[in-house]
Amino acid sequence: MSKMKELSKGLFKDNPIFVLMLGLCPVLGVSTQVSNAIGMSAGVMFVLLFSNMIISALRKIIPASIHIPAYIVVIASLVSFIQMVMHAYVPSVYNALGVYLPLIVVNCIILGRAEAFASKNTVVDSMLDAIGMSIGFALGLTLIALIRELFGSGTITLFPMGNFSGVINIPWFYDNPIRVFSLAPGALLIMGFLKAFFDWNSSRKKDK
Amino acid sequence: MTKNIKYGLILLSICAVSAFALALTNSITAPVIQHYEFEQRQLALTAVSNGYAIGSEKPVEADPYVTYTIDLTDDGQLAGYIVGLKSAGYGGQMTLVASYKVSGEMMFAQLLTHSETPGLGAKAAETSYMEKFQGTGDDTPVPTDKTMLTDAEAQAVSGASITFGAVSRAIEAGSTYVKNLGGVK
Numbered sequence: 001m002s003k004m005k006e007l008s009k010g011l012f013k014d015n016p017i018f019v020l021m022l023g024l025c026p027v028l029g030v031s032t033q034v035s036n037a038i039g040m041s042a043g044v045m046f047v048l049l050f051s052n053m054i055i056s057a058l059r060k061i062i063p064a065s066i067h068i069p070a071y072i073v074v075i076a077s078l079v080s081f082i083q084m085v086m087h088a089y090v091p092s093v094y095n096a097l098g099v100y101l102p103l104i105v106v107n108c109i110i111l112g113r114a115e116a117f118a119s120k121n122t123v124v125d126s127m128l129d130a131i132g133m134s135i136g137f138a139l140g141l142t143l144i145a146l147i148r149e150l151f152g153s154g155t156i157t158l159f160p161m162g163n164f165s166g167v168i169n170i171p172w173f174y175d176n177p178i179r180v181f182s183l184a185p186g187a188l189l190i191m192g193f194l195k196a197f198f199d200w201n202s203s204r205k206k207d208k
Numbered sequence: 209m210t211k212n213i214k215y216g217l218i219l220l221s222i223c224a225v226s227a228f229a230l231a232l233t234n235s236i237t238a239p240v241i242q243h244y245e246f247e248q249r250q251l252a253l254t255a256v257s258n259g260y261a262i263g264s265e266k267p268v269e270a271d272p273y274v275t276y277t278i279d280l281t282d283d284g285q286l287a288g289y290i291v292g293l294k295s296a297g298y299g300g301q302m303t304l305v306a307s308y309k310v311s312g313e314m315m316f317a318q319l320l321t322h323s324e325t326p327g328l329g330a331k332a333a334e335t336s337y338m339e340k341f342q343g344t345g346d347d348t349p350v351p352t353d354k355t356m357l358t359d360a361e362a363q364a365v366s367g368a369s370i371t372f373g374a375v376s377r378a379i380e381a382g383s384t385y386v387k388n389l390g391g392v393k
Contacts, residue, residue, distance in 0.1 A: 066215045070222050077226035081233050088237035091244055098330055099299045099323045183367045
């Protein structure tokens, strides 16, 4: 597979959320606000990139029979690292992500890509895979968060900067929120509709 | 046997490198985190003090909710207390500070640390969340059940009942503790 295809496959064709259906727990959990989605995506991107790089570099050293504990140590260490760094330097994002930040350790995307890709491919290819998958994850998560927050609260929450509070109130939606979108059933509904759209789109392309 | 030792050494090496890297990161970030948490606590104490002078912290032991109290004084006269509180939320322990008049009436409260669900229980960290408890604890009971709230307030805590229960019980316990201090003459 060409380098470009390696990079782009995670965006739509093998999108981790809507096609591979990986890492859905944090997707459903943190997608209540756009800022949470961006913070979570950044965390996953960092951990996925470095775990793919390290695991790919060590693939000939780590024997098959101990690969899972070895991968878990690498991934857990990277998550602990990003947790400490976020707590120290971006505490607002750290607080916003709450329990979902340490839960990146058990995010299926990270272990899934380590097992399915990084353990069998070169460091460069593994990096491209991680970047593509991370962007695909970020796009999917942010899209779900945008729809949920817009309909559920009538706002778009970004990060506060200077005089900007970080919250954009959207006229009409702000005065008429559909609360179910902010709650767990809303996450499942949006997820279901977007999954159906992706399936319809891919089957339409196959028919052509 | 030799194979097992080899596997063990490989795992040990990975763990050792990871532990060293994390220890190094911790040594850099821990002082920054400590400084940030100290600043946040000072800001929270100032925010809930209602402009009164803040005294020194008096630790409280053997209370399920109250961890410390701080006297609030106005021209040397006792005007109220800041109470450090802990409670069990949905994501684990949460800590908060609340200020009370000597009668046990809550003035202000602020969540300090928590692991509540973002977008749901984590809303308790917003300033507006604590407004529903202001003025309660003396003549008006602290709302510890959603039926004691207005429709709008109940809707604001929907989806996070455990968090609401944890916060309200802590605030109620703080109010009771302040009343028992005997500040009312």
